[in-house]
Amino acid sequence: MPKETDEPKQQPGAGCPIRGVLDRIGDQWSLLTLEALEDGEKRFNELMREIGDISKQMLSKTLRHLEQDGFIRRTVYPQVPPRVEYELTELGRSFLIPMKTLIGWAEQNHPAIISARQRHENS
Amino acid sequence: MPKETDEPKQQPGAGCPIRGVLDRIGDQWSLLTLEALEDGEKRFNELMREIGDISKQMLSKTLRHLEQDGFIRRTVYPQVPPRVEYELTELGRSFLIPMKTLIGWAEQNHPAIISARQRHENS
DNA sequence: CAGGATCCGCACAGATACTG
């Protein structure tokens, strides 16, 4: 067959939604943050404790990115001491649905991956 | 309540399959490489051309990682000039199934994300 | 053709200190 005119080539960032989305959830913390927010709204330090090994800057950045993309909502209660709550939006919640199936795959096939890695170490 | 002995906390890499898998597909090139291999086996330079903006080292690294994890198979044909073919394994192919649903979500919700980003720029 | 080895810049991520 001859060359197609509309090959599925997609340069980075331009019109490629996959890159745009995966670069976000692939950034180590975004997914963990979203999952931490799954069971209701949380405060900043609450998220820090829950995620455990994340620094303030990373959590801050991650939250801002996720908010920018419309995955979470940030609510400031004008009190002293200040109180800020984060919660999933509809978009964020709907994202977790396909994500869950992927996580399920990961859990199910993790042993296979582990053994594949070890097989390679011994070769 | 007292401290639980088995809280769902998962330290990085230890027993967490999600991290192990997502760190791989989130590394910018792995997913693109897998997709490039979806329609049959390819050679090294063929993959380079198809992915477009990847360097030799990155493609090489990515391919080795994917092979280590059992996602792809590498076949060397002892000829001169050398010829090496890469193809998806069953594991790799099965991975693309849940991944596809996630990609579908990304394509469908990309406009919403874009507009959410722009709404934030103007605020 | 299919990579490995090396050098190097830069963006990312941690630690610390400071602010409202």
Added chain:
DNA sequence: CAGTATCTGTGCGGATCCTG
């Protein structure tokens, strides 16, 4: 409490050269 600002190191990733 909920962050921001700065400073710094490290590792990713590109470019180039070399090998079988």
